[in-house]
Amino acid sequence: MKVGLIGLGKMGLNLGQNLLDHHHEVVAFDVNPSAVEEMKKFGAVGVSSYKELVQSLEKPRIIWIMVQHAVVDLVVGEIKPFLDKGDIVIEAGNSHYKESIQRYNELKEFGVRFMDAGTSGGMEGARNGACYVIGGDPDAWEIVQPIFKDTAVENGFLYAGKAGSGHFLKMVHNGIEYAMMAAIGEGFEVLEKSEFDYDYEKVARVWNNGSVIRSWLMELTENAFSKDSKLDEIKGIMHSSGEGKWTVETALNLQTATPVITMSLLMRYRSLENDTFTGKVVAALRNEFGGHAVVKK
Amino acid sequence: MKVGLIGLGKMGLNLGQNLLDHHHEVVAFDVNPSAVEEMKKFGAVGVSSYKELVQSLEKPRIIWIMVQHAVVDLVVGEIKPFLDKGDIVIEAGNSHYKESIQRYNELKEFGVRFMDAGTSGGMEGARNGACYVIGGDPDAWEIVQPIFKDTAVENGFLYAGKAGSGHFLKMVHNGIEYAMMAAIGEGFEVLEKSEFDYDYEKVARVWNNGSVIRSWLMELTENAFSKDSKLDEIKGIMHSSGEGKWTVETALNLQTATPVITMSLLMRYRSLENDTFTGKVVAALRNEFGGHAVVKK
């Protein structure tokens, strides 16, 4: 198929190659001309404007947007004037599902079909086989299914239902991911504080062979310990990019008790600080009623 | 009444004066002779050995032990040979209720009646009016009730039931206390990070006048902020002396979901550390699968 690809960062460049591998035609655009040049080397047709990109495609057009979450609206705004009824816009970044629903509705007014695709598997996945969950209209899905199937790992794609369902599913995926990572981390912290002297790389390896907790995250744990056996070189600061927070916020809106996912998020926030005001208040209170010594700065 | 008081630290000295205020006779002993001298100044009879203390009292003797948790068994062991059937031993420190039950049973073999008293209210309370919860035999309670009543604030004593019930109740009291303190601390932390510029002393004061969360802990919060308006001078390191942990352990044994008390304890532990192994593992994993940068040491 012929696909218009907008956004040629690390993810987009890898996906473009993946599409080309599977004999799809790629018309590529990025605001950075050198990225377009790079994409052309792999066989893509490069264009120099949003307008040109849209006009280089046949109706119904298929346009795959692979840009930072913050600029999705800008990109959609740029291409919208040139789109025609029946065109399909795929947004495969990490947008909030409510924004995707909104975009779906906005484009629907023009007869343009918007699809929200949650993409998992990292750069390696984008290049050689990703995992997709996709929301949008079933008739649009019929058309675009081949390009998802071709660029995913086997069984690594799911049409999840109506608009928003793809990004919702990806959001929850990341919520689970946060908690699983914390579970592994906490387990190793207990080991680290114990009276025993474990080789963590070997522990992760044995846990990946036959145990109940074998998982890709545990394999990555094994990799990480193979490079730095006690993780002495890094700090335990846990940043987050938003989907875990969205999961918790959504759970609150749905009145769903998700303590495990929620605590994994809160401990990420806690890790961003050296000291806490909560701690100061509690320490001060202990001093007030019990005369317990406080630690002065 | 005539009371043998063992342990003349800050709590014991204050309690001794409190007893004397209420016209009880106090026979006092401490392994530190100067503490005995101090107690004598307030009108107590000082003695120089455990044996002398026991022998200075009339049967059934009433002996009040107010020592560090770690030396209770030692003290009980010292006086046991001199005790007679019907004597009453009150242990008013922060012992684990299971130890108190054990001590009760051990002394019961000799006909000695052991009472576990949880004491709240700090040094000030010991001096001018404490809050007691007491477990043990009802017949022993009948005898000792006056000394508790006299040294407590009004309505500040409760015979809680069989052996162990006093220290159990005190333990749970402290579990609640941990969580209430954390609740207050977290609230002020949200204020501190907000876009507003609150005067925390004034906030604590208004919350102490007519609001739902008015409480002695909030009064102490007001005091603390009156001395150091942003608690800039202290670190948020939250130590703990055991009862909160016992509460959580007991809750686990009773298969009781106590997430709020439990999290308040875990966050105390978290505050003891600058960095965590959990954080390192999670940061390393984010780097492994997403190429997210880690913070190097």
Add this chain to the structure above:
Amino acid sequence: MKVGLIGLGKMGLNLGQNLLDHHHEVVAFDVNPSAVEEMKKFGAVGVSSYKELVQSLEKPRIIWIMVQHAVVDLVVGEIKPFLDKGDIVIEAGNSHYKESIQRYNELKEFGVRFMDAGTSGGMEGARNGACYVIGGDPDAWEIVQPIFKDTAVENGFLYAGKAGSGHFLKMVHNGIEYAMMAAIGEGFEVLEKSEFDYDYEKVARVWNNGSVIRSWLMELTENAFSKDSKLDEIKGIMHSSGEGKWTVETALNLQTATPVITMSLLMRYRSLENDTFTGKVVAALRNEFGGHAVVKK
């Protein structure tokens, strides 16, 4: 002073009487005419429309809105056409602080001064002495301070700062309240499951006399147990009206770790359900890998 009071529900009626007690003039309106009649009995001037209410006051007018959160915008919209530059609108319900900031800004365009007042203390407080935290412009505060001072308990009012700071403070107050209530509840649950047989009313009473956790909430706990000694007559379903959720959402936005407040909220949600999907999944997984029996419906 002369105050226009909109909203004569339980809170408004009580506040109106409180204002009248302190020799303020009250011009009262409610969409329910019988409520207006009721208010008139206590000495208020009743009016029959928003317009009449506004026009019965002298500039700068003082209008106190005491209505359900959901209709605040409607009420503000009704009175806005009749307001003049310099008028002061006090909104004393439980609005989200961001909405209050928005209303402040909207009215500011017309020169109308909006104040957000968080009110604590329930109906009893509204009648005899409430606890207020108020945000808005300092010049407006200067004018309205007397009516807050008169209707509050002693020291029960605080001008908290710029627009939104009042409702923000009330929100955090409620977050703390959620966690304190959960702390007390969890403590009593541990008692209930223990081997001891406590009289909970007496436990709450002794904890209110001299202990560290003495508080108004513990007094209410005492009251509750005095009416139903084991709370056998009620179900443990914990509803919530929003401020706790807002506190947690705000904490997430501020990247603040508030596990204790957060868990108190999540356990409220958990209490709304007889069974959980989480539990089903975990039970099914235990069956899958360990052959552990599941409980069939």
Add this chain to the structure above:
Amino acid sequence: MKVGLIGLGKMGLNLGQNLLDHHHEVVAFDVNPSAVEEMKKFGAVGVSSYKELVQSLEKPRIIWIMVQHAVVDLVVGEIKPFLDKGDIVIEAGNSHYKESIQRYNELKEFGVRFMDAGTSGGMEGARNGACYVIGGDPDAWEIVQPIFKDTAVENGFLYAGKAGSGHFLKMVHNGIEYAMMAAIGEGFEVLEKSEFDYDYEKVARVWNNGSVIRSWLMELTENAFSKDSKLDEIKGIMHSSGEGKWTVETALNLQTATPVITMSLLMRYRSLENDTFTGKVVAALRNEFGGHAVVKK
């Protein structure tokens, strides 16, 4: 090698066959004679007493105990009189690591070498390839390594260090497992309460193909949903067999903040109850201060 196998329940019978598959000689005993008969069918030598079992082996004897945790001490007590210096006792059940250390020390006095082996992978693993983590003396490990290697999956065994380290590692494994399961469960609960209509079997399948959270537990989730698409037939009651609780208790002893593992345990306890006393207290308090209606039984 020649192995004395005590305990021919489901795990023991499977392990026995696994050993025989790999050309080890198995001398088998169980207090249930029919289990011994069953084991003999597969080629094991059956014996009819602990004494006979021990005496059928050559020194240094290798005895593998695979019995319920509750009877380990009984079994060790039965064989101890017949053991000789240098003999090796492997305990491959789910004992607490502190008990294992104690047993190690007790047997060490007689020169008998005790090894604690944590076994993961369920019955299927025991039959065809388990995952082992083993603690004890290195010299003993040298001798027994072949039987672990032969009956494990590839790379599915680890000599973890001194006595207790095997069962400690297995305990922490289970703690991680609890939290991972809860993470998955919570994720699906958010899906279940959402506005979308997912096919959970398909969701689990796509998550197992290329996503970050692919794992054996997610494969089991897929299996579970394939049998009962909404888990309508089961209740969400989450029992637990102890290792998760031990992990949390150990974390408390090590002053380690493990909120995610801990919450997964507490929610299991919560699932055992239809209603909670915490909930009753909170509901009663809301009624006391706010007049909020309680749900009557």
